[in-house]
């Protein structure tokens with residue numbers, strides 16, 4: 001099968017974007033994995049697929065596959081690239097679009113400066129919905145919010161806050177994120193048995209009440225240069241523990257994302273950041289995969 005694609009990036013988190021507004025491509029898990037492969041395919045952290053509106057009041061549906069080929073619920077940086085894509089391709093001229101994602105709906109707004117703001121909805125703290133099985137791991141309460149000690153064998157203990165932004169995140173505070181063993185701990189946290197659907201592992205260094213540095217070892221993709229839902233989860237975890245104010249700049253290895261959260265359980269998290277096309281292309285995807 002020969003398919004056309006657009007390569008995009010948001011704060012260095014990179015994507016292959018596919019247009020299924022006219023017809024489904026019907027790709028298999030292995031074919032998504034092939035597209036994401038940096039040696040044999042195009043190369044990407046995630047594959048984003050644009051589909052037509054599934055219901056009145058919505059403009060599009062947006063489907064996400066990780067580099068390992070698995071479909072996932074949400075992708076914040078991808079959402080910004082999604083709205084840039086549908087506008088650049090003339091699929092809509094609206095500056096605010098409503099989009100169905102696997103776990104609900106999100107609203108995306110193009111700003112006059114070219115950045116995109118995503119209303120990510122309210123964070124989810126209900127463990128069943130994360131999903132998360134605390135299994136007696138609760139170790140402490142910080143500012144009235146429970147934190148959990150995950151045993152990581154020879155790597156010791158990771159003390160994490162757990163939150164879903166539509167997808168699951170475990171966020172720990174570290175002193176120096178640049179030297180922290182993210183690549184060693186990341187896979188152990190991702191696959192910890194307390195997370196039945198695995199988890200994205202966030203490592204945050206607090207610089208001030210309005211600035212953090214963040215690295216994320218993403219479920220199904222490994223460490224990426226930035227993770228939008230990870231940035232939201234880290235700021236929510238930092239606010240819940242009393243360390244951060246309601247508007248925070250998140251410095252990632254690929255750029256800065258601005259996250260706002262008023263701190264009430266039902267307040268939506270707003271994420272603002274860049275969305276940039278990189279190149280257009282086409283590729284033969286093996287049918288036998």
Ligand SMILES: N[C@@H](CCC[C@H](N)C(=O)O)C(=O)O
Pocket residue numbers: 013045046066072073074075076077078167168200218219220221224226227228229230
């Ligand atoms: N890069 C994304 C998150 C993509 C999905 C994630 N790896 C998961 O499995 O939940 C972002 O910008 O949010």
